Amino acid sequence: MNNNWLEIKNLEAIPLSEIPRLDINSFREQLVKKIKSGERLVQLFGNKDNDDVVLYGITANDDNSKLYLASCIFDNKKEYESLTQDVPAAHLFEREFYEQFDIKPLNHPWLKPLRKINAELYNFFKMEGEDVHEVGVGPIHAGIIEPGHFRFSCHGEKIYHLEIQLGFQHRGIEKLFRKNNPVYLLKLAESVSGDSVIAHASTFVRAVESLSNCNVSYNANLIRAIALELERIAVHLGDLSALSNDVAYLTGSSVFGALRTKVINTTMSLCGNRFGRGLINYGGVNYEIDDALKSKILNTINSLEEEVNLASEVLFSSASVLERFEKTGIVDKETAIQIGMVGPAARASGVSIDVRADHPSGAYQYFPVHKLTLNSGDVFARAYIRYVEIIQSIKIIREQLENLSKENIISSLGSLEPNKFVISLTEGWRGEVSYVILTDETGKIKKVKIKDPSFNNWFALALAVRGNDISDFPLCNKSFNLSYCGFDL
Amino acid sequence: MMNLIKLRKQHGFQTINDIKNALILDTHRGFPLLDESKCELNCSECKEICPTEAIELNPLSLDLGKCIFCGECEKICKGNGIRFTSNYKIAATSRNNLIVSSQQSYEEYELKAIEIKEKIYKLFGRSLKLRQVSAGGCNGCEMELAATTNVNFDITRFGIDFVASPRHADGIVITGPITKNMASALLDAYKSIGEPKIVIAFGACAISGGIFYESDELDRSFIENHKVDLYIPGCPPHPLTFINALLKYLNI
Ligand code: SF4
Numbered sequence: 001m002n003n004n005w006l007e008i009k010n011l012e013a014i015p016l017s018e019i020p021r022l023d024i025n026s027f028r029e030q031l032v033k034k035i036k037s038g039e040r041l042v043q044l045f046g047n048k049d050n051d052d053v054v055l056y057g058i059t060a061n062d063d064n065s066k067l068y069l070a071s072c073i074f075d076n077k078k079e080y081e082s083l084t085q086d087v088p089a090a091h092l093f094e095r096e097f098y099e100q101f102d103i104k105p106l107n108h109p110w111l112k113p114l115r116k117i118n119a120e121l122y123n124f125f126k127m128e129g130e131d132v133h134e135v136g137v138g139p140i141h142a143g144i145i146e147p148g149h150f151r152f153s154c155h156g157e158k159i160y161h162l163e164i165q166l167g168f169q170h171r172g173i174e175k176l177f178r179k180n181n182p183v184y185l186l187k188l189a190e191s192v193s194g195d196s197v198i199a200h201a202s203t204f205v206r207a208v209e210s211l212s213n214c215n216v217s218y219n220a221n222l223i224r225a226i227a228l229e230l231e232r233i234a235v236h237l238g239d240l241s242a243l244s245n246d247v248a249y250l251t252g253s254s255v256f257g258a259l260r261t262k263v264i265n266t267t268m269s270l271c272g273n274r275f276g277r278g279l280i281n282y283g284g285v286n287y288e289i290d291d292a293l294k295s296k297i298l299n300t301i302n303s304l305e306e307e308v309n310l311a312s313e314v315l316f317s318s319a320s321v322l323e324r325f326e327k328t329g330i331v332d333k334e335t336a337i338q339i340g341m342v343g344p345a346a347r348a349s350g351v352s353i354d355v356r357a358d359h360p361s362g363a364y365q366y367f368p369v370h371k372l373t374l375n376s377g378d379v380f381a382r383a384y385i386r387y388v389e390i391i392q393s394i395k396i397i398r399e400q401l402e403n404l405s406k407e408n409i410i411s412s413l414g415s416l417e418p419n420k421f422v423i424s425l426t427e428g429w430r431g432e433v434s435y436v437i438l439t440d441e442t443g444k445i446k447k448v449k450i451k452d453p454s455f456n457n458w459f460a461l462a463l464a465v466r467g468n469d470i471s472d473f474p475l476c477n478k479s480f481n482l483s484y485c486g487f488d489l
Numbered sequence: 490m491m492n493l494i495k496l497r498k499q500h501g502f503q504t505i506n507d508i509k510n511a512l513i514l515d516t517h518r519g520f521p522l523l524d525e526s527k528c529e530l531n532c533s534e535c536k537e538i539c540p541t542e543a544i545e546l547n548p549l550s551l552d553l554g555k556c557i558f559c560g561e562c563e564k565i566c567k568g569n570g571i572r573f574t575s576n577y578k579i580a581a582t583s584r585n586n587l588i589v590s591s592q593q594s595y596e597e598y599e600l601k602a603i604e605i606k607e608k609i610y611k612l613f614g615r616s617l618k619l620r621q622v623s624a625g626g627c628n629g630c631e632m633e634l635a636a637t638t639n640v641n642f643d644i645t646r647f648g649i650d651f652v653a654s655p656r657h658a659d660g661i662v663i664t665g666p667i668t669k670n671m672a673s674a675l676l677d678a679y680k681s682i683g684e685p686k687i688v689i690a691f692g693a694c695a696i697s698g699g700i701f702y703e704s705d706e707l708d709r710s711f712i713e714n715h716k717v718d719l720y721i722p723g724c725p726p727h728p729l730t731f732i733n734a735l736l737k738y739l740n741i
């Protein structure tokens with residue numbers, strides 16, 4: 001494609017000076033063209049460079065593993081024509097940019113606060129008419145879950161619109177990433193979203209490793225991949241348990257819940273924490289998988305495979321379950337692509353993307369991951385894709401356990417290269433996790449930009465529930481299982 | 490139908506029966522044993538490496554309320570001055586009790602960490618309904634709290650349960666470091682609970698701000714202004730830590 005964007009790859013560190021600097025009009029024009037030609041918006045974020053605000057954009061071509069990068073500078077300019085008008089996937093990115101830098105995307109269709117919550121200033125959509133009513137829930141929800149405010153505009157039971165206001169978990173994570181203490185930063189990455197510890201920690205350390213030219217051993221990469229797949233299996237099982245619960249299929253809820261416990265306890269026997277905290281380190285991992293542990297993991301996943309198959313067979317052949325799952329909360333493929341969905345939710349809508357296959361890094365460079373997709377885009381598809389992904393992950397773990405060796409599990413990390421830019425992508429269980437790191441002239445981290453897959457997918461939930469009964473909302477919600485804290489940062 | 494029966498059989502009985510003596514994997518990082526006599530002269534590496542400033546030197550102590558149990562201090566301390574055991578009953582009823590000193594044994598700690606009050610048992614011993622409020626954090630604590638009600642841990646058999654409305658609750662469980670954006674909702678929930686009520690701080694974030702302690706997006710005034718009855722250390726705390734803390738606190 002004829003444009004000025006720099007072609008890079010996942011984890012390729014490049015000098016800041018090589019990043020194309022366009023004026024906002026060409027930046028906008030070219031970005032729109034790229035997305036229209038089938039590329040995907042991965043990141044769009046601002047950073048303060050000296051006194052100017054710089055906007056960075058990254059797109060992906062998932063067919064040839066290429067990423068494209070460009071930037072534009074806003075010197076004193078306080079507005080620009082919003083991208084969202086042409087690229088719906090940009091809508092949250094632009095809201096974030098506006099909130100952080102006060103540069104206004106003109107004609108943005110929905111320019112509302114993202115994390116700065118002020119109920120009085122926040123204009124929710126209003127619907128008027130007879131029998132029309134609004135239901136507001138949150139920030140504190142009924143269960144033991146994270147906070148958010150959901151406002152439904154309903155006509156009787158039917159949802160016309162759901163407006164989601166998040167930001168309640170906002171801890172200012174990106175600012176905390178400026179602290180100059182490597183152990184602290186790693187633990188912070190582990191705490192961005194506690195159900196994706198391995199995904200976030202490894203995405204972060206990989207970015208750091210590439211900035212310091214550190215070579216991670218194949219063995220360490222394998223252990224990371226095994227842990228990432230265990231994380232995927234555990235959460236997917238938990239989700240199948242929650243989905244069963246929401247349609248009052250209590251056997252499924254208990255069975256999948258108990259199976260999840262087995263898996264997180266396997267992670268615990270690896271690193272001492274059920275969610276994988278403490279496993280990932282710069283340059284590799286802190287714990288090895290010796291022969292005893294290897295056969296323990298093998299035994300667990302072998303029996304797990306049988307158990308998951310049986311439990312899923314029962315779940316997905318139960319008429320009363322299917323009655324609730326099928327044709328509920330549909331997101332079609334075209335919508336999924338337009339709004340930039342990622343992960344299993346996107347794959348359940350027929351979008352064939354998976355970072356493990358499209359932009360492979362670490363151990364995934366050495367074995368193929370087959371991208372699994374379904375087409376119906378409903379709760380059923382999002383549930384079923386979890387089942388098939390669990391089985392796929394079990395196979396990956398089983399095969400890769402055989403490749404473990406006595407090779408070292410940790411290599412030392414040198415200092416970071418100054419004035420560099422790197423983007424790191426990982427397929428977490430929820431989808432694409434990305435970290436961008438910029439270093440200053442002394443090699444110190446000056447900016448960390450984090451994007452959890454929830455950022456891409458929250459809007460999908462709002463669209464999925466339109467036209468559905470409000471009583472199906474919990475089911476739709478669980479079928480996405482999005483992160484509040486990963487979004488709020 | 491056959492499959493359903495097969496599934497039921499495969500599921501078997503999952504509940505941990507004797508939860509007070511439940512075994513935990515020995516990889517778990519629980520109560521730390523400190524021994525100042527093994528400290529090298531002038532070494533302050535553990536204090537420097539600790540991401541949450543949980544360690545003090547001269548004399549050596551470790552604050553379980555700040556600790557995120559990352560194990561980094563143990564790793565760097567080649568002299569074995571800090572060693573984590575898998576002992577998981579580490580909750581306490583006062584903030585001070587959470588500070589572990591050199592030579593303190595687990596038995597000593599456990600004996601005095603939770604002060605049992607007869608009154609509490611009379612009030613809540615047979616039925617304690619809790620409202621959880623998530624106020625920041627990473628959702629790790631929420632997942633472990635939710636796990637306390639699953640088939641393995643099954644906390645409801647002891648009359649302890651989580652309810653949807655603070656109006657139905659006898660107490661509040663706080664998770665997360667308390668963000669500015671959640672401070673007023675937390676206060677509202679607390680005020681909506683009738684007296685008498687208890688306050689439980691679950692996880693490093695709730696107790697001390699955890700890994701987020703230096704964030705300027707927090708508002709910790711709730712913790713400063715209210716009495717916390719039970720502190721549950723961990724990042725996140727293990728379900729067994731929570732359940733055993735409550736059983737002991739309620740004298741069940
Ligand atoms: S284990 Fe606790 S005390 Fe030790 S370094 Fe980690 S947070 Fe600090």
Ligand code: SF4
Pocket residue numbers: 191194557625626627628629630631664665666691692693694695699700723724725726
């Ligand atoms: S204490 Fe740890 S697990 Fe709990 S919310 Fe805070 S960071 Fe997450």
